[in-house]
Structure formats: C-alpha cells, structure tokens
Amino acid sequence: MHRYRSHNCGELRAADVDTDVRLSGWLHNRRDLGGILFIDLRDHHGLVQLVARPGTAANEALSHLTKETVVRVDGKVMSRGAENVNPELPTGEIEIEVTEVEVLGAAEQIPFTINTDDGVNEERRLEYRFLDLRRERMHSNIMLRSAVISSIREKMTNLGFNEMATPILSATSPEGARDFLVPSRLHAGKFYALPQAPQQFKQLLMIAGFDRYFQIAPCFRDEDARADRSPGEFYQLDMEMSFVEQEDVFQVIEKVMTDLFEEFGNGRHVTSPFPRIPFREAMLKYGSDKPDLRADLELVDVSDVFAGSEFKAFAGKHVRALAVPNLQDQSRKFFDGLGEFAVEHGAKGLAWVRVGEGNALTGPIAKFLTEENVKALAERLGLEPGHAIFFGAGEFDEVSKIMGAVRVEAAKRAGQFEENVFRFCWIVDFPMFEKNEDTGQIEFSHNPFSMPQGGLEALNTMDPLDILAWQYDIVCNGTELSSGAIRNHEPEVMYRAFEIAGYSNEEVEKEFGGMLRAFKFGAPPHGGIAPGIDRMVMLLADEPNIRETIAFPLNGNAQDLLMGAPSEVDDARLKELHLSIYKGAAKPTPYKPTK
Numbered sequence: 001m002h003r004y005r006s007h008n009c010g011e012l013r014a015a016d017v018d019t020d021v022r023l024s025g026w027l028h029n030r031r032d033l034g035g036i037l038f039i040d041l042r043d044h045h046g047l048v049q050l051v052a053r054p055g056t057a058a059n060e061a062l063s064h065l066t067k068e069t070v071v072r073v074d075g076k077v078m079s080r081g082a083e084n085v086n087p088e089l090p091t092g093e094i095e096i097e098v099t100e101v102e103v104l105g106a107a108e109q110i111p112f113t114i115n116t117d118d119g120v121n122e123e124r125r126l127e128y129r130f131l132d133l134r135r136e137r138m139h140s141n142i143m144l145r146s147a148v149i150s151s152i153r154e155k156m157t158n159l160g161f162n163e164m165a166t167p168i169l170s171a172t173s174p175e176g177a178r179d180f181l182v183p184s185r186l187h188a189g190k191f192y193a194l195p196q197a198p199q200q201f202k203q204l205l206m207i208a209g210f211d212r213y214f215q216i217a218p219c220f221r222d223e224d225a226r227a228d229r230s231p232g233e234f235y236q237l238d239m240e241m242s243f244v245e246q247e248d249v250f251q252v253i254e255k256v257m258t259d260l261f262e263e264f265g266n267g268r269h270v271t272s273p274f275p276r277i278p279f280r281e282a283m284l285k286y287g288s289d290k291p292d293l294r295a296d297l298e299l300v301d302v303s304d305v306f307a308g309s310e311f312k313a314f315a316g317k318h319v320r321a322l323a324v325p326n327l328q329d330q331s332r333k334f335f336d337g338l339g340e341f342a343v344e345h346g347a348k349g350l351a352w353v354r355v356g357e358g359n360a361l362t363g364p365i366a367k368f369l370t371e372e373n374v375k376a377l378a379e380r381l382g383l384e385p386g387h388a389i390f391f392g393a394g395e396f397d398e399v400s401k402i403m404g405a406v407r408v409e410a411a412k413r414a415g416q417f418e419e420n421v422f423r424f425c426w427i428v429d430f431p432m433f434e435k436n437e438d439t440g441q442i443e444f445s446h447n448p449f450s451m452p453q454g455g456l457e458a459l460n461t462m463d464p465l466d467i468l469a470w471q472y473d474i475v476c477n478g479t480e481l482s483s484g485a486i487r488n489h490e491p492e493v494m495y496r497a498f499e500i501a502g503y504s505n506e507e508v509e510k511e512f513g514g515m516l517r518a519f520k521f522g523a524p525p526h527g528g529i530a531p532g533i534d535r536m537v538m539l540l541a542d543e544p545n546i547r548e549t550i551a552f553p554l555n556g557n558a559q560d561l562l563m564g565a566p567s568e569v570d571d572a573r574l575k576e577l578h579l580s581i582y583k584g585a586a587k588p589t590p591y592k593p594t595k
Contacts, residue, residue: 010046287404292478484529
C-alpha cells in the first residue's frame with residue numbers, strides 16, 4: 001500500500017464497503033458521542049467520516065489531537081446504514097473504522113475556525129491566508145479560478161490564437177495608473193517598470209506578423225483598492241488580432257464569454273448577442289458607462305421640460321427622471337427609503353411624484369409642476385396610473401452618478417430587477433479626448449493608442465471634444481470587465497493625436513520610440529481587448545469582493561500581511577541599487593553607510 005494513501009477523502013462510496021484503505025488529510029472536525037469518536041477528515045478532494053471505537057489505540061490518539069492536524073489513518077470502509085446516511089456528502093453512505101493513526105503534521109491551536117465562516121475580520125484572514133484557503137468556500141473559489149483559466153486557454157487556442165509571453169521588466173507606459181518601479185543595479189539612477197498591461201508588446205507582436213495572440217497576463221498598477229479592483233497585481237485575458245475591425249473583436253470575445261459563463265455559471269442564463277450602447281447614450285439612460293442591465297428601468301433627460309420653470313430646484317439645471325411602474329400599492333416608507341439611499345450616494349434628497357388617474361400627480365413636489373410640465377413628462381416617459389417619477393437635478397456628472405445608483409436600487413426594490421442572469425453589453429463610441437477641468441487642457445480620455453473614428457481627417461478638421469474613437473468596454477451585470485480598442489497603426493495619426501493632447505513630436509519619439517519605429521515599417525490594422533480574470537471569477541463565484549477569488553491578495557492598503565511586504569531593505573542593498581531613502585516631505589538624505 002502507498003506510504004500515505006490508497007484513496008483520497010472524496011472518492012469512497014458504498015461499493016467500497018469492507019475495503020481496507022489508507023487516507024491522509026486534515027482533522028476537520030471531531031465529535032465525541034458516548035466515547036465513540038466521529039472525525040471528519042478533509043483533503044483537497046473532499047470529506048469523509050472516520051469512526052474510532054472506545055478503548056482502541058486509534059480512539060486514544062485521535063482524542064488528543066487539535067483540529068487541522070495532518071494525519072494518516074488506516075481502516076476499513078463500513079456502511080453507515082440507511083438511517084445515518086448524510087445526503088450532503090458524496091461519501092455520506094460510508095465511514096471508515098480506524099485501526100491505526102500516524103501524525104504527519106502537528107497543528108497549534110488555530111486562530112479561527114476552518115469548518116465554519118465565523119465572521120473573522122479580513123486582516124486576520126489574510127495574515128493566516130494558508131488557513132483561510134482551507135475553508136470550503138475559498139477552496140472552491142480558487143479551484144473555480146483554475147478551471148476558468150484552463151477553459152479560457154482551450155477556447156482561445158481553438159479559435160486560432162497563439163499563447164505568447166511578454167516582458168515583465170520594461171519601460172513605463174501611459175495606462176492611466178501609477179507604475180511599480182524597479183531600480184536598476186547596472187544602470188545607476190534608472191528604473192524598469194512592471195507592466196500595467198502588455199499593451200505595446202502585443203501591438204508589436206501584430207506588427208511582427210503573428211496575427212492572433214493571447215496571454216493570461218499579469219499586470220501591475222500602483223492604485224487604490226476597491227471591491228472590484230485589487231491593488232498591485234491582477235490578471236487578464238490579453239488578446240490582439242490583426243486585419244480586424246471592431247465587430248471582429250466583438251465576435252471572438254462574445255463567443256468566449258458566452259461559452260465560459262454558461263460553462264461555469266451554475267445554470268444562470270447568458271443573454272446574447274451583447275447589445276452595443278454608445279457611451280453618451282449609456283450615460284444618459286443608465287447614468288453610468290458600466291450599466292447593470294438586469295435593472296429593467298431607464299433614465300430620461302427632461303432638462304428641457306424645466307428649462308424655463310419657476311421651480312428653482314430644477315430651473316436651469318440638468319434634470320434626469322426615472323419612471324417606475326406598478327408602485328400604486330407602495331407606502332410612503334418605500335419612497336423615503338429610496339430617498340435615504342440617494343442621500344447615501346451624495347444627493348441632498350430625492351424628489352418624486354406619484355401618477356394617478358388622468359395623469360394626476362401627487363407627492364412632495366407635485367404642486368410645483370405646471371400642466372405643461374405634466375403633459376411633457378407624460379409624453380416623454382409614457383406615464384400610466386401606478387407610475388412614480390423620481391428626479392435628480394444638478395450638474396450632469398453628479399446627477400448621472402446619483403440617479404444611476406437610484407435606477408438599480410429602485411429596480412431591485414420594485415421587482416424590476418432580473419435575477420440569475422448574466423447581462424453583458426458593449427459600451428462603444430468613447431470620446432477620443434476630454435478637457436481637464438482643473439487645467440483646461442485637452443487630454444486623452446481613454447487609450448492613447450486608439451484609432452480615432454475618421455482617422456487623420458477627423459483629427460485635422462473636427463473639434464477634439466467631438467471626435468470619437470474606436471474604443472469599447474465590455475460590461476457584465478454592472479461590472480466593467482475590460483477596455484479595448486482598434487489601435488492606431490499610422491505614424492501620422494499618432495503624431496497628430498498626441499499633438500492635440502499637448503505632446504511634441506520629440507516627446508512622442510522619446511516616450512514611444514519603439515512603437516513609432518515599428519509603425520514606420522509596415523503595420524497591419526489591428527485591435528484587441530483584455531477582460532479581467534479576477535473580475536470574471538468574482539462574478540461567476542457570486543462574490544462581492546475581488547480578493548475572495550485570489551489566492552494571495554494584498555489587503556486594501558496594498559500590504560501582504562502573510563509575507564510582510566512591502567518591507568524595508570538594508571543600507572548595503574540600497575547602496576548597490578544607487579538609492580537613498582527619505583520619508584514624508586523632508587528633503588532627501590544622502591546615503592551614509594552604517595558602520
């Protein structure tokens with residue numbers, strides 16, 4: 001028999017009764033029922049019940065061991081009997097009567113329970129992540145992640161894509177976040193940057209003629225954490241295609257996403273094809289460029305209805321209305337609760353009215369609305385008795401943010417929200433440029449390597465703020481999975497686009513010399529995208545926080561509490577890297593070696 005096991009803990013069944021077996025695993029739980037010990041033994045594959053009879057050496061050994069001790073046990077497979085079957089376990093029809101025990105790895109008293117989610121705080125969980133990962137939910141999430149990545153690789157290869165690796169140590173890249181920098185020992189005062197994304201390298205692969213590339217790519221961004229973004233390191237399905245237009249990229253990704261989410265979605269429906277929603281339309285209708293389409297409600301711009309109104313709360317402001325049907329039976333508590341929600345999201349309050357017979361309005365602001373207002377709203381919103389209208393007024397961006405959140409929450413509370421479904425969409429036609437509110441300067445609004453719609457002619461003849469780009473986002477259930485674009489591959493277009501954003505030709509050549517040089521030697525039209533692996537698994541696992549799908553994440557302060565990173569380095573290492581350290585706003589302190 002094998003030194004450690006003849007079977008794993010999840011594979012024994014009723015057909016194995018009377019078989020002598022050897023198992024190894026962790027002592028998951030222990031129950032003493034009148035001197036008879038019942039032990040749950042756990043390994044990667046599952047859970048099985050052990051029995052140790054009173055007065056046996058096995059009983060004596062197992063009764064003193066702490067939970068999570070690793071043991072090897074020998075014993076015989078026994079039937080539990082129909083009345084004792086555990087239908088929740090695949091091994092629930094049998095148990096192992098233990099004859100011999102060997103401790104393989106002793107365990108100290110564990111800092112939190114493994115067999116239940118006992119509400120331990122995240123910092124403690126991350127400090128002991130190796131224990132946290134033993135929990136069933138976490139183990140399942142990590143195995144789901146592994147299966148998702150394996151499936152993606154197979155799907156991309158079957159679609160004719162070639163997996164290739166791109167550099168980790170490279171130059172800085174304008175991806176919209178801070179770089180993680182790596183000091184060079186051989187080149188004093190110079191730094192590598194960890195890639196925010198393999199953007200330039202994957203474009204260079206297209207220019208080199210490889211046609212279809214993909215990679216499960218590690219990316220590094222020094223940015224703050226939030227529920228759907230892990231600080232430091234994340235992974236994405238990075239892909240690029242040559243001789244394609246926007247729809248060609250969409251067709252590939254829609255197939256991969258549809259097949260993937262149907263494979264791992266536990267029966268949740270994937271709506272297909274994915275609708276294409278222009279950016280400006282998304283902001284108006286949903287208040288967000290990552291709309292949750294499970295909410296079957298839309299916002300409507302009614303600013304013009306109140307343009308000359310004497311109602312000061314709306315007059316001269318951007319006003320967005322949300323009509324919600326079938327609220328005739330809702331109490332005042334429903335409306336007050338939604339108002340409180342709006343205040344939590346930055347509103348000063350939430351104006352509303354009810355619609356009765358003949359479109360008669362009642363509610364806190366009904367008296368301020370004229371007959372002309374009511375008529376215009378009825379036509380614009382398709383009002384019927386039982387509707388309620390919620391209003392937001394103010395600056396465009398502020399109203400969009402608040403009413404976008406109210407739209408989803410109102411749909412959930414009013415039964416207008418679709419559950420158990422994955423609703424994807426494409427957000428398209430992003431503006432190429434935007435104006436910096438603080439400086440007034442024109443800046444890139446998205447990816448600077450994108451092709452403007454209309455090409456060089458658009459850059460030379462149009463107002464920069466009116467130019468759209470071949471840029472797109474893929475969104476699922478209100479979560480942005482990725483941004484992508486058809487890339488600019490023409491040097492003249494690149495020079496002109498960066499000129500509009502305030503870069504001289506010399507600066508462009510200095511910052512992007514490799515890419516620019518490649519464009520001058522025959523570059524094919526190409527485009528791509530990079531959906532986030534972490535966010536995909538988060539949606540599939542139905543987890544609210546992305547860190548629950550990563551084996552060893554940093555905490556919200558970008559710290560590794562298990563390994564102690566980031567950590568200080570000694571003076572000798574600093575000297576070798578030509579660095580000196582200063583903290584806060586103090587002036588740099590010259591390097592002084594310790595004695």
